[in-house]
Amino acid sequence: MSFWKKNNIDRKVIKKEHSISSEQMREEIEGFFKIKTSGVWIEELPGDASDRKFYRVRFQKKGSYASREHFVLMVLDNGPHAAEIPYINVQRFMKKRNIPVPEIFHFDFKKGYLFLEDLGDVTYERRVKSVSRSERESYYRWAIDLLVQMQFECSDQGKDNCIAFEQFFDKEKFMYEFKFFLSNLIEKYYSKKIEDQDSEIFQRDFSLIAETLAAEEKCFTHRDFHSRNVMIKDGRLILIDFQDARMGCFQYDLASLLRDSYISLDANLMSSMLDYYLRKWNEMGMKGVDRYKFRKIFDYACLQRNIKAAGTFGYLVTVKKLKKYEQYLAPTFEYIHHNLEKYREFRELKQTLGKYIAELK
Numbered sequence: 528m529s530f531w532k533k534n535n536i537d538r539k540v541i542k543k544e545h546s547i548s549s550e551q552m553r554e555e556i557e558g559f560f561k562i563k564t565s566g567v568w569i570e571e572l573p574g575d576a577s578d579r580k581f582y583r584v585r586f587q588k589k590g591s592y593a594s595r596e597h598f599v600l601m602v603l604d605n606g607p608h609a610a611e612i613p614y615i616n617v618q619r620f621m622k623k624r625n626i627p628v629p630e631i632f633h634f635d636f637k638k639g640y641l642f643l644e645d646l647g648d649v650t651y652e653r654r655v656k657s658v659s660r661s662e663r664e665s666y667y668r669w670a671i672d673l674l675v676q677m678q679f680e681c682s683d684q685g686k687d688n689c690i691a692f693e694q695f696f697d698k699e700k701f702m703y704e705f706k707f708f709l710s711n712l713i714e715k716y717y718s719k720k721i722e723d724q725d726s727e728i729f730q731r732d733f734s735l736i737a738e739t740l741a742a743e744e745k746c747f748t749h750r751d752f753h754s755r756n757v758m759i760k761d762g763r764l765i766l767i768d769f770q771d772a773r774m775g776c777f778q779y780d781l782a783s784l785l786r787d788s789y790i791s792l793d794a795n796l797m798s799s800m801l802d803y804y805l806r807k808w809n810e811m812g813m814k815g816v817d818r819y820k821f822r823k824i825f826d827y828a829c830l831q832r833n834i835k836a837a838g839t840f841g842y843l844v845t846v847k848k849l850k851k852y853e854q855y856l857a858p859t860f861e862y863i864h865h866n867l868e869k870y871r872e873f874r875e876l877k878q879t880l881g882k883y884i885a886e887l888k
Contacts, residue, residue, distance in 0.1 A: 547582060547602065555640060556586050559633045563589040569600075575755055577768070578604035583645060598632060599646070603639035613690050614641065614770040620689040624680040627673070627765040646765055652754035652789050660796070667784075667792075667800050673764050674752060674780055675807040681747035689772075691747055696775030701737035701831055705729070708838030713883045716841035725879050732876040736831050743776035743824055752780035753787045778821070782828040786862050788836050788855040801825065823870075830866045830873075833859050860886040 553567045565587045572581040580602040588596070603612070612634075621628045630644035655666050684692045709729060713719050721729070749756070749769050756768040781804055785797050792800070805816060837859045843852040864887050867877035881888035 547580075547600070552584055552600070553586075555635065555638075556584070559642070565589045572599070580604075597645050599629075599643045601641040601643055603641065609636065612636075612770075616688070616690050617769050617772050620687050620691070621677070621681060621766070621769065623687065626677050626680060627763050628769065629765060629767060646758040646760045646767070649759045650755055651757035651759060651764065652787075654759050655754060655790055663792075664796060664799065667796070668803055669764060670757060670784055671781075671800060671804050671807060673757075673766070674784065675804065675811065677749065677766075678746045678777060678780070679811050682745075691772035692774060694771075694773035695745065696740065696748065696773060696779060698734070698737040698741045700773075701740060702733060704831070704835040704838065705733040705737070707842070708834050711838045711845065712841035715845045717883060719883050721883070725882065728875055728879045732873060735872065736827050739827055740776055740779075740824070740831060743778075745774040746777050748773060748775040748779050749783075750775075750780075752783040754784075754790050776824060776828060778825040778828040779832065782825060782832045786829040786833060788833070788840075788859045788862075791858050791861075826866050826869060829862060833862045833866075837863065857886070860884065863887060 547569055549567045549569055552569055553564055556562070556567065557564055567587075568585040570583045570585075572583055574581045582600040582602070583597060584600050585597040601614075615631060615634060618628050618631055629646055631641065632644070633642040634640070651666070651670065655663055658666065681691075709721060713721060749766060750771040750773055751768055752766075756766065758765045758767055781801075785792060785800055801822065805818065805821065808816060837856060840852045840856050840859065843849040863880075864877075867873045867880070867887065877887060
């Protein structure tokens with residue numbers, strides 16, 4: 528039985544808006560922790576592009592002079608909820624395999640309140656952008672160490688029921704994301720109608736990418752292993768936003784990290800990090816890797832991932848009215864342009880995309 532059916536989850540639920548008062552949170556805290564409080568303070572946190580709401584909650588125990596205790600409250604965007612949601616399911620699976628993820632203290636499934644460990648405000652993106660080029664390389668080695676650990680420790684389901692093993696980056700999933708790009712970037716963001724003959728080219732070449740990636744050996748993938756989904760706390764990297772984990776090719780999360788729309792790496796550093804990743808593979812016993820094929824699949828994964836990201840940015844700007852994401856289209860287009868130019872089989876795709884997006888000509 529699938530995770531969704533077992534937990535009686537309807538994926539087509541109505542979204543609700545949430546607002547949290549200090550009094551509501553006081554009742555929740557006192558009920559769960561079995562304490563009395565003298566004060567509760569709530570600060571809304573930026574949730575990036577998520578529909579979920581995040582709050583930092585601080586509270587003072589009644590009669591205590593110790594510093595305020597705190598946690599992060601995640602308020603889920605729809606409901607009602609099963610007692611075990613994908614976030615909890617994947618968190619438990621990863622934690623059991625010693626992958627650093629936030630602690631979960633409490634889940635009120637009726638209200639959709641999830642009490643999480645407070646990881647602070649230092650994202651991998653923020654830290655990497657603040658350091659020198661030489662230091663940046665050491666940070667990427669650190670992130671790749673974690674990525675390889677996750678891939679090798681989490682790719683065997685064992686006896687655990689983890690939803691990631693029921694979901695795949697297959698042709699259908701990749702094609703859905705390509706269509707999302709065409710709809711939300713070309714048709715909505717650029718307000719252009721796609722000609723019939725161009726639709727055929729998109730279908731043909733996007734199918735080639737999708738079929739190539741779907742045919743690769745699969746491992747556990749985070750699905751969004753980029754600089755905003757890695758936190759730094761107490762000298763550790765900690766993964767967040769992992770609830771959409773699924774099975775995909777080894778290069779997918781690596782592409783998310785090294786071809787990140789939020790941080791641009793120069794060609795030499797990216798090449799160096801690919802070499803480092805392959806050395807880590809060697810250390811894990813993966814011998815005899817065809818480096819040319821590995822790089823080609825990596826580039827295909829980057830192309831698919833970046834096209835999907837461009838579609839997401841188009842959606843966030845036009846549908847959700849979040850103009851701040853417009854700035855990330857330019858670096859994403861640079862990545863797409865690079866890989867379209869690199870492979871002869873995509874010359875016609877590049878020409879066709881260039882008719883609608885000037886940066887891809």
